[in-house]
Amino acid sequence: MTKNDSKTSTPGAPKTARGARTRAKILKxxxxxxxxxxxxxxGVSDITRLAGVAQGTFYTxxxxxxxxLRELVRDMGQKLRAHLASEVKNASNRIEAEGLGLKAFLQYVAAxxxxxxxxxxxxxxxxxIYREYYEAFGRGYLRMLADATRKGEVRPGNDEVRIWxxxxLSNFLGxxxxxxxxxxxxxDIVASITDLLSHGLALDPKG
Amino acid sequence: MTKNDSKTSTPGAPKTARGARTRAKILKxxxxxxxxxxxxxxGVSDITRLAGVAQGTFYTxxxxxxxxLRELVRDMGQKLRAHLASEVKNASNRIEAEGLGLKAFLQYVAAxxxxxxxxxxxxxxxxxIYREYYEAFGRGYLRMLADATRKGEVRPGNDEVRIWxxxxLSNFLGxxxxxxxxxxxxxDIVASITDLLSHGLALDPKG
Incomplete structure (x- = not known):
């Protein structure tokens, strides 16, 4: 499938800063x-035209x-996770982090x-590709929930279920x-979800 | 686009029980x-072959x-909503209904x-098509949440946000x-979500 397999080895990670910029330009x-x-x-030709690079460069x-597509989804996921992590880093507890994370996510989707x-x-x-995107989010989320449970900020529960x-919830709100x-x-959306995560949906919790 | 527009009027709802069965067979x-x-x-020919009907019947x-596709998604939505409504009808309150509804939904998706x-x-x-599917669910959901809030089973809140x-939540769990x-x-999934909806995620709710 690769057009340049006679000239170079498997395409992959760039070895220089310039290469990294070119690769990022192609993904963009x-x-x-x-x-x-x-x-x-x-088509690949649309991508190379938009990136302003030659076909050969694409196949490098x-x-x-x-x-x-696979790399783009991975890259989008990494960027979004980094963005969310930086937006929630000053939160004083998990519920506040959920609110800040949701706000940042909604802004990100709109943009x-x-x-x-x-x-x-x-x-x-x-x-x-799709599944790995959410599983990568899930792995980080699982660690954060486990931490928050250990710190006594969050009710103990089945975290695998809760993270999905x-x-x-965020996906559909977005x-x-x-x-x-x-x-x-x-x-208003963030306030509503923060209330839900702080108190639940029930007015008078039983059990 | 229709193949029989010279012979019949716009295709549409069947007028007899036999017609309704044929239409249902085509959707299936x-x-x-x-x-x-x-x-x-x-292709349409795959659909008619699987349904065991002639092309002309399809275009009726x-x-x-x-x-x-549009009718199928509408039909799937109606069937699922009817199924969920029947499964939750004996619930004594909204939180119990959410649990029963989620259980029925997960079983339905698996099947x-x-x-x-x-x-x-x-x-x-x-x-x-996709958006209308969820909006149709949302309209029913909105009525149920408003009812439950009026009955004092559910915390007052922004229901438009909460239904999405x-x-x-159900969509990703499915x-x-x-x-x-x-x-x-x-x-276990239902127990986990019932706990979340009853008490929230926070161990010690503030505010």
Whole structure:
């Protein structure tokens, strides 16, 4: 599949800072192409045109369009996780961190609408790409919940179940209130979810 | 686009019980075809073959493959909502209903795996199909939460936000624990979410 396998070894991580910039430029262009045209419509030539690089340069870093999608989803996930981690780092407890994280996530989705489209479409190229994206989030989340439980900030519980519930909650809030319509102020959404996580949904908890 | 527009008026709702059965058979076949082959690969001829009906019969009820997808998603939503409503009807309060509803949903997804695939793929055919599916769920959910709040079972809050959070939560739990892996007993998942909705995530709620 690679066009340059006679000239170079397997495409992969760049060895220089310049290489890293070129690779990042290609991923950015792929995000733009997949986000606006859709994965199936977009071709490698659209990506190279948007990135302003030659085909050969593309194949120095990526084996195929599918490889670019896989790396793009991984890259988007890493960037979003780093962004969220930095936004919540001053939180004094887990519930506050959840609120700050949700706020940062909603802002991020509004500013980066292609994230959802690329991610959703990746399911139909290779479901493991989509699954790995959430599993990578889940691993970090699992550690944070376990820490918070140990510190007595969070009720003990089945964290594997809780992290998927929390990821699903954010995912749909992002879809509805950041991507589709921005008709509810983000602070109201965050207040509502902070209340839910602080007290539950029940007015008078039993049991 | 319709093949029989010279012979009949717009395709649509069947007028007889036999017609309703034929239409249901076509939708079931479309679910099978889209679920196993994917929407883009599946053709009208695959649907008619699986349903055991002639092309002409297909076009009596549906204008196109896309029309079938739209009706299928609507039909899947109605069936699932009816199923959930019947499963939660004996619940004594909203939190219990949430638990019973989640249990029924997870069982339904495990038994009907094509629901997710068809729904996810519908986004790329026409996003309004996907959005309407969740908005239809949301309208019922909104009434139930408002009722429960009035009865004093649920904390007052922004229900528009809370229903999307709750739908997202169920959606990801279904994806992870019913569709991808069934490695956690459904009762454990339900217990975990019931605890979350009864008490929140915080051990010692503040504010």
């Amino acid at each position: 262009a792929a995000e733009e192409a997949f986000g606006s045209m859709g994965y199936h419509q977009a 870093y990526f084996a195929s369009k599918e490889d670019t 980066n609408p292609s994230l959802y489209r690329v991610l959703q479409e990746a399911q139909f190229v290779d479901e493991t 519930a929390l990821m699903g 879809l509805r209130f950041a991507l589709w319509e921005q008709d509810v102020p983000i602070d | 076949a479309a679910e099978e075809a889209f679920g196993s082959m994917g929407y883009h690969q599946a 009820y549906f204008a196109s493959k896309e029309d079938t 009907n795996p094509s629901l997710y695939r068809v729904l996810q793929e519908a986004q790329f055919v026409d996003e309004t 959070a709750l739908m997202g 994806l992870r624990f019913a569709l991808w892996e069934q490695d956690v007993p459904i009762d």
